Amino acid sequence: MTKIHVSATVNGDPVEYLADPRESLLDCLRDHLGLTGSKEGCGTGDCGACSVQLDGVLVCSCLVLGAEAQGKKIETVEGLSRGETLHPLQRKFIEHAALQCGFCTPGILVAAKALLEQNPDPNESEIRFWLAGNLCRCTGYDKIIRAVQDAAAEMRGAA
Amino acid sequence: MVEVNLWSGLRRLTDGAQVVSVEGTTLREVLRNLAVTHPALEPTLKSGVSVSLNGVIETNLSTPISAGDEVYLIHRVKGG
């Protein structure tokens, strides 16, 4: 099978990879670029553990072909922090114990970041519905919602 | 003599007895003597049982035991 040469930007860095046309963007991130922060929990777009932003849009990277990323900007969990400085969401997730096993955490952080970019002051219901595509089996979501609310409040204060 | 309560699965190995009296001053002795008086129990005892001594799971075989202590052999249950 002929592979496709793809040039894209991941977390601000130019990257290139050869994608089998059947490979998902998630496969390419994990297997070709070594970015294993995005997780595969289902492969069917039902769990959100592979969430990334594609040209700013929140998507499941398991539902995007690697080949489709040509020329696109991709942001993953690995791009959330700036050097040693964590994103407020990352700090608040640790502070609020909003993770147990941590496997869903990268996807939830990316999804929550996308939410706060378009709605800096979401209420509980808005957060819950936005994150409905991110399954967490450990926490019962309670502490995740609180962490997102707290991070949003801090980011509003900082802005 | 120490009265040892058995869980139901062991009863068919003790001719139906649910409580058996055994000599012994430590948990180790009691379990050893149990295997002697009821040889059919030996494989089960060897493969591991939990012992409840006066309501507390006891794992130290040297723990002293005397008549009047409540001793239960219970199925070893682990969990998720």
Added chain:
Amino acid sequence: MAKDELKTGYRLIGTRPDRPDGLDKVTGRARYGADITAPGMLHAAVVRSPHAHARIIKIDASKALALPGVKAVITRADFPTGLTGEDWNLQENTMAGDVALYDGHAVAAVAATTKLLAQDAALLIEVEYEILPHVTDVDAAMAPGAPAIRPGSADPSVPEGMHPNVIRYIDFGHGDLAAGFAAADLVREATYKTEATHQGYIEPHACLGQMGADGRGEMWVCTQGQWYIRRMSAAVLGIEAANLRVTPSEIGGGFGGKTTIFMEPLSLALSKKAGGRPVKLVMSRSEVFRATGPTASTSMDVKIGMKKDGTITAGQVYFRMQGGAFPGMSPISEALQCAFACYDVPALKHEAVEVLANRPKAAAYRAPGSPMAAFAVESMVDELCRELGLDPIATRLKNAARNGSKSSFGPSYNQIGLVESLEAARAHPNYAAPLGPNQGRGVASGFWMNHGGETSVSLAIGEDGTVGVMVGTPDVGGSRASLALMTAETLGIPYENVRVNIVETGALGVNEPTHGSRATFASGKAAVEAARQAIGEMCRRAAAEWGIDADAVEWKDGAAHPAGPNAGKFPPLTIAEIGASMGSTGGPISGHHESVPGGVGASFGAHVVDVEVDPETGRTTVLRYLVVQDAGRAIHPAYVEGQYQGGAVQGIGWALNEEYVYGTDGRLQNSIFLDYRVPVASDLPMIDTVIVEVPNPGHPYGVRGVGETGITPPLPAMASAIAAATGARLRSLPMSPPKVLAAIRAKGRG
């Protein structure tokens, strides 16, 4: 440990510091099962039976092997023969022999240079089957005429005349049952059913195995217990345990489902056949649902007698549970032990049978057996309370198991916190919140016995006085934090100065997995003992330095001090000073403790839930949810709350929508998260928690395990809340909208 030592004035215990692995887990750096790679790595794929029950006539891998890049194909023929007992069952489940026993049963596996190539090759492996009759429902499996799945596998406990699929029977009880029921004002009996559910951890099983022709191997794997993986894999492959080194990755959830092997030995067998190249094997979600270990499904008869004042006079249960096509996997003992554990009842009879069916080999799932038992018994208690007009919490308090009372399964209870939990639930504002139309409140209590288990922990003092702790229990929900807190508390040093490492099988004695709510209890108890041992040695070093008796040295606030004025006047020697000089004072200082800790503290809890049911569609919305549970002592309260909340939500999912759906062809129909409906964020309210602390005298800091009990009460509490909201009692889980609507309609007609 004397009770008065269970003080509350701790420096660190009960605080909520950041977890040590938090940074790795929020940055994507933490390495889970599928994140591990090795040079020269191959990828594997598994061929699975599409039939629920079928004889394997022929497997032809020639087309697969002809593909360039395909390095090895294995079938059962590549495994050693002659295994017995559970080892044989494990091997049989890893790879089918003559007969595929369930939809998803592995029949062959292939390793190739890429993931896609392995998948392509798997499709080219041709398997010829002779389809056999199958049965998947527990009641159907023991009915006359049901196909016998493994004739002759029943143990002698099974009464004569039962179907050969019934393979184990247990019973126990006490008191005069007939007199008990005769003394009741109201006796009710009913049958309850629960469908199989899955742990639903978000991380699929993944491993990377490497094994050479010499039978020496290594494995990196997501698991709750690396020694279990080692022992079971070695048994299945016929190699020596010591020749297999198993390193646990970070684990993306387990809940009991990662305490055993499913496909792990396949990676080793493929690696060996492929000349020792490492082989990575990652399950798809569909494989996880079809071929790992869901719960048993159950059918349960319950009969309870109650007086008008709420006194329970007698109880009787008969549970039927199927845990797949393999013996020993239905938690019938556990279910019976839990059934009436919350009650002090004068007469009880428990019976249960284990039944085989053409389903995957069940595994543990959070308090295995307890949620089903609670669904049956707690629902019936609620039915009686409702009929007699009694308050459900007052009734539970009236009959509650207490310190010293004889448990329903025999031994007396030591220090337990059921009464305290029920009282806290009753006092909580949620229990008095006003309810609107179509809304209802449900209450249930729950129990898990908890577990100690084989435990080995080492601890070493660093040259700067910081401390490394080696433990064998993978961190599924913050146990690194709780273990670091207890170690630092004991040593009198800052939390940040302790690093807890989860180590591989070569680094410690055998440890049981993180299961049975044991990590913080058992590894914690051992870590404290190891720290005390190191303190003893540090005191001896200080004594030698000062030229006094070791007995005259005491340890406090992270330093050795002369124990009182008679010991002499010396400035304290801090752990950092002792660490810095230990090379010249006798060598490295460490502590080690290994045991099978006794003194396990039983766990009780009480839940209160309010729901609203749409009377036109049968859809249930959870309005508020309260979890009250005795933690003994909450070491890191945030992660204790997390266990309560997570357990409750898994229970809510089990109650409302989660179920294994089999077609008439015996195939699992809902093997993806789209159709296996775990709760999503928008399904839930905040989960309120109350941590009750009745310290466990069997642990130096009073800990009792908190991981499991929380999944137990939601099943009956939700059923009782729905009954309160609609007047319709559902005795079959899940209470999905079609069933709720049908029950509402049936009530209208009846």
Added chain:
Amino acid sequence: MRYHTPKSFDEAAAIAAKADGKTRFLAGGTDVLVQLRAGMVTPDDLIDIKHIAGVSDIARTADGGWRIGVAVSGAELGRHAALCADWPGVIEGMNLVGSTQVQGRATLVGNLCNGSPAADSVPGLIAAGATVTVTGPKGSREVAVEAIPTGPGKTVLAAGEVISAVTLPARGTGGGDAYLRFIPRTEMDIAVVGAAVNLRVVGGRITEARVALGAVAPTVILVPEAAAAIIGTDLNDAALAALTAAAEAAAKPISDKRGTAAFRKEVVGVLARRAALIAFARAKGEAK
């Protein structure tokens, strides 16, 4: 599998017409990739139509309707205030498809061409009287949405044909539409039942209506009897009861893992009634 990125619909249709194996068009990919992953469908030719000019546009038509490009995602539709004001029922149907992540990719046409009787965006489109432009080797034609699906997973599209745009009619005055679906959870499920109602109110009475039902037949169905039950009424209790009965009567559901036939039949009437009330309120300007 070959991956193509044609620059025009004619080119896309030509690739598809020439292909001799399995062909799939890729827009949002939220169904195609799932099928690929599950090994259900591995196309020989995958034709990504997102590189075609105009596929991401939402434009007013000359008569005041809307022309929607085939790669416009659900999220983009939901952000388009004027479109949402005209056709809230259509958009809420589309926005119920999948998660936030899926909304970032999934499209109306993808949802339609997947051929599922449970597709959430289709009842709203049918009730609205939407059409699609079908482009093939012989040129383009306009087809009513209800004529596209022919059975579960099947459409009327011939080999080499591709849908190149969706057109919604002009809303006009006094119009309102609504879509409701039933799922056991609050999100992430496939509809067990769906119902869309589109109507026009003049002087307090319904003058026009279309009712479409999902997941109660092999395809989404347009139910003229249900519409007739409310046309000419002020949606009083009798009209609602007639609507409910007509919807139930039209439903020919099956029992499957997602719900029983009896449940679907009963709930489709409930949803039709509830959707009609919302559409009616919207038509009168009493609800958004």
